Amino acid sequence: MKKIILATSAMALMAGMAFAQEGKTIRMGTEGAYPPYNFLNDNGEVDGYEREIGDELCKRAELKCEWVTNEWDSIIPNLTSGNYDVIIAGMSITDARDEVIDFTQNYLPPAASAYAALSADADITGGVVAAQASTIQAGHVAESGATLLEFATYDETVAAVRNGEADAVFADKDALVPAVEESGGEVVFVGDDVPLGGGIGMGLRESDTELKAKFDAAITSMKEDGTINAAIIKWFGEDATVYE
Structure with missing residues (x-):
């Protein structure tokens, strides 16, 4: 199995992460058409690696989240216009995209x-x-x-x-x-x-710094306890690149 080195945690789960944005539901935007990253199952529900990861991230960050789908070619404009709060859709972190939106650390290594x-x-x-x-x-x-x-x-x-x-x-x-x-x-x-790219990350509006910090902390915790690696192997196979 290929491995990359996971850097020492930049931040641990913070006490401040425990509070959710009171009364606000975080809308998780995905494409729903890019298996095994994300797809619609037989019940018409979002499924795949990113659904599993996203649900656990919301749980650890103590956020109430719901999933919405959006066509890929307008997924960034509809984030910036406020139709949802996060992109979690197999989106590679690139310099060009980072000029328009912000990214969490990657939740899938460069592949x-x-x-x-x-x-x-x-x-x-x-x-x-x-x-x-x-x-x-x-x-x-x-x-x-x-x-x-x-x-x-x-x-x-x-x-x-x-x-x-x-x-x-x-x-x-x-x-x-x-x-x-x-x-x-x-x-x-x-x-x-x-x-290509710097791995797959969650895209957010540049103004949503608090939300980014919560998801970054949750991603770090999932890397450290092996939860992300287990999901990578489940959805992408034993030969997939994982974190160390």
Whole structure:
């Protein structure tokens, strides 16, 4: 199992964390269409790694939380406009996003992105590569020399490869693994893994410093007691990158 080093805690759970924002429900915004990070189960409820992590974070921070879904391409504007209070949606921490919103520390370590195609010989440097719009993967493809074909959802990027619109798809490898494994050899990984971003963090409005501090403290406690590692292995498998 790959491991990264978890730095010494910047802060412990504080006594002040015990108080919740009285009378306020924290709205947790996610996409609901990016398994295993987040998806809608058969009952139409938000499920996945981020639902498990998010519920535990709210419990430890003593916050009342509810889940809402939002399309990916407008997920940041709808945070800043107040439609919800937190983004917890497989969002990589990047400098560009950090200029618009604030981030907690990561609750999922930096992980690999990957290409997948119908052939191991697919042209990923000069061909047409599908990626979900407004992602770090789309930005990488745009700078790679390949022709970027953007879609609103992850599922559409994989479908574009299957129907011949794109030579390959570029996405988080953890998201691509089920598509590759369930294809029976039709879809295969191409080339080497590509490390991108600073891990997955919760996005908040820059003014919500108290809420950020509460979630940061809760994330730290979950890293220290192994709760996050257990969830990573549950949702992403034994070979997933975990905290040490």
